[in-house]
Amino acid sequence: MKLVPTEELYHEIKNATDPEDFLAKNSSQMLRHNLSEHLRVLLSQKNMTRAEVVRGSLLDRSYVYQIFSGEKTPSRDTLIALSFGLRLTDSETQKMLKLSGNRELYARDKRDALILFAITHGQTLMQANELLYRHELTLLGTQTV
Numbered sequence: 458m459k460l461v462p463t464e465e466l467y468h469e470i471k472n473a474t475d476p477e478d479f480l481a482k483n484s485s486q487m488l489r490h491n492l493s494e495h496l497r498v499l500l501s502q503k504n505m506t507r508a509e510v511v512r513g514s515l516l517d518r519s520y521v522y523q524i525f526s527g528e529k530t531p532s533r534d535t536l537i538a539l540s541f542g543l544r545l546t547d548s549e550t551q552k553m554l555k556l557s558g559n560r561e562l563y564a565r566d567k568r569d570a571l572i573l574f575a576i577t578h579g580q581t582l583m584q585a586n587e588l589l590y591r592h593e594l595t596l597l598g599t600q601t602v
Contacts, residue, residue, distance in 0.1 A: 461486050492557050493527035499543050499553070500525070514542030515582050515598035533559040537572060538598035541582035550576055568594045 466486060473479040480487070500507065507525060511518045516538055523529040524539070531539065536557055540550040551561045562569040562576075571592060575585035586596045 491527070492530075492553075493525055495553065495556055496525050496539070496543075499545065499549070503543055503545075505543065510539065510542035512542070513544065513582060514538040515586075516542070531557075533557075534595075534597055537562070538582060540576065541585065541597070545576070547573055547576045567592065572597070 461483070466483060469483070470479060500510065507522060508518075511521045514521065516535065520529060520535075521539070521542075524531050524535070533554065536554060536559060537550065540553060543549075545553065547562070554561050562573050564570050564573060568589065571588050571594065572585060574580075575588055580588075582598055586598070589596050
């Protein structure tokens, strides 16, 4: 599924005469409002297993499985750690944070800027944590369940 740019969807909304037709035509473009469903879609799109996400996120296995099943609601930092486990791009990470009701990564915030740097440069969570550690900032993936 190819995502249509948001601006294009906005243009379609402005020109639509019937909201139901717009939604039916663009149902595959709509954000999923269920975080666990969104995570499962990302898992499928990335052709990954949950075990791979666990390894890449440095999070507890059972906790990750509970997040994917919808049993647990993760914190912002946990979602960011999951984004490393899922190998998400910066835009995919921002979308996941927004969908979950969390604040997006903000380039003017020192910690967020370093996390964005790590994500945009394809670094692992371990490399991101080394960067955060060097700047004496809170590490990712270290939360207790």
